[in-house]
Amino acid sequence: MEPFVYDVNLAGAIGDGESDDTEAFKNAWNVVCSSHISSGIFRVPYGQKFLLQPLTFNGECRPRNITFQIDGILIAPSDPSSWKCKETNCNNWITFQHFDGLIIQGTGSLHGQGQKWWQMALFFIKAAGFAILDSKNVHISGLTSVDSRKWHISIERSSSVHASKLNIKAPKDSPNTDGIRIQHSTNVTIASSIIKTGYDCIGIGDGSKYININRIFCGPGHGISIGSLGENGRRETVEYVTVRRANFYATENGLKIKTWQGGHGYARYIRFEHISFSKVIRPIIIDQYTWPLHQHCKNYSTAVEISNILYNDLRGTTNGEIAVELSCSKSVPCKNIRMKDIQLDYGINGKMYDGHPKSHCLNVVQSWDEGYVYPNVPCLTKKLSY
Numbered sequence: 254m255e256p257f258v259y260d261v262n263l264a265g266a267i268g269d270g271e272s273d274d275t276e277a278f279k280n281a282w283n284v285v286c287s288s289h290i291s292s293g294i295f296r297v298p299y300g301q302k303f304l305l306q307p308l309t310f311n312g313e314c315r316p317r318n319i320t321f322q323i324d325g326i327l328i329a330p331s332d333p334s335s336w337k338c339k340e341t342n343c344n345n346w347i348t349f350q351h352f353d354g355l356i357i358q359g360t361g362s363l364h365g366q367g368q369k370w371w372q373m374a375l376f377f378i379k380a381a382g383f384a385i386l387d388s389k390n391v392h393i394s395g396l397t398s399v400d401s402r403k404w405h406i407s408i409e410r411s412s413s414v415h416a417s418k419l420n421i422k423a424p425k426d427s428p429n430t431d432g433i434r435i436q437h438s439t440n441v442t443i444a445s446s447i448i449k450t451g452y453d454c455i456g457i458g459d460g461s462k463y464i465n466i467n468r469i470f471c472g473p474g475h476g477i478s479i480g481s482l483g484e485n486g487r488r489e490t491v492e493y494v495t496v497r498r499a500n501f502y503a504t505e506n507g508l509k510i511k512t513w514q515g516g517h518g519y520a521r522y523i524r525f526e527h528i529s530f531s532k533v534i535r536p537i538i539i540d541q542y543t544w545p546l547h548q549h550c551k552n553y554s555t556a557v558e559i560s561n562i563l564y565n566d567l568r569g570t571t572n573g574e575i576a577v578e579l580s581c582s583k584s585v586p587c588k589n590i591r592m593k594d595i596q597l598d599y600g601i602n603g604k605m606y607d608g609h610p611k612s613h614c615l616n617v618v619q620s621w622d623e624g625y626v627y628p629n630v631p632c633l634t635k636k637l638s639y
Contacts, residue, residue: 268301312352370402381407425473427451459489472502483516515553530569556582570600
């Protein structure tokens with residue numbers, strides 16, 4: 254049976270970029286969601302701009318398989334005071350929730366118009382331009398996200414999510430504009446995408462496992478981060494993460510694992526392989542000494558445990574003095590950190606430093622240099638002679 258197709262214009266959307274089309278989108282969704290046909294297509298046509306207030310699509314529908322075909326341009330209100338939403342429902346701009354079998358695809362774009370939001374204090378607010386919540390079997394492809402007010406895409410409490418061929422961009426000085434944020438989710442794949450933002454290209458938070466990241470171009474931004482974990486003494490976990498064939502250009506960080514002092518939990522079974530860096534300030538970082546700004550940093554007897562981390566075939570240039578930083582907890586040292594085939598040299602701006610790139614090690618045990626590692630990381634035990 255052919256899928257049921259419904260165009261937002263049929264529900265009264267104007268598509269001129271100035272008229273509020275939120276109600277038309279809600280009406281179109283009600284039509285698709287109530288269809289008796291087993292699959293439905295919600296169509297946003299090419300060549301039109303749709304101004305939308307915060308909007309939630311709830312996937313508890315009759316059709317099991319839903320496709321959002323987004324070929325037009327979606328625009329958020331530019332002025333924070335013009336957002337029409339309840340305070341408790343204003344975190345995300347466009348939300349997809351409670352789906353089992355969802356495709357979001359197309360050549361269209363989402364314009365968050367975050368410039369005025371960036372002037373406000375949003376650091377502690379969980380907010381996304383585009384959120385996937387409490388869903389499974391989700392495929393996202395082809396879309397562009399521009400200038401989100403905070404995170405561009407958030408994946409939370411979901412499983413079996415595959416995102417590919419995305420183009421995510423915001424100015425390098427835009428605060429907290431993560432490209433993709435993953436939390437409390439399993440079996441998530443991010444592939445073949447370009448991410449240029451003011452914060453993490455991809456951030457992996459608590460409750461994430463079996464995360465696969467492949468063929469990502471990242472930069473500018475803060476790299477790919479795991480954490481931060483364990484804030485306010487919480488127990489938080491991340492495991493089974495693989496990052497392969499990522500390219501970092503002019504980022505502040507490359508591959509980072511970050512935890513708070515006094516936390517609990519673990520980050521483990523993580524692989525970083527076949528990575529290239531160009532003009533990256535800090536290519537490899539483990540930092541277990543995160544602490545609130547303007548407060549004295551204490552030494553705690555507890556920490557998030559970091560173990561079973563592999564760095565394999567990482568090459569390129571750094572503009573910072575320290576290319577490899579492993580700053581681990583005294584009470585819970587990092588263990589089973591493995592490195593092999595690492596070649597990090599100074600880029601043009603890095604030549605201001607004397608000699609060669611440096612490494613820094615603190616509280617790393619039972620860890621291994623398994624083959625050519627440059628710069629030398631002295632806390633790793635050499636398994637091979639070369």
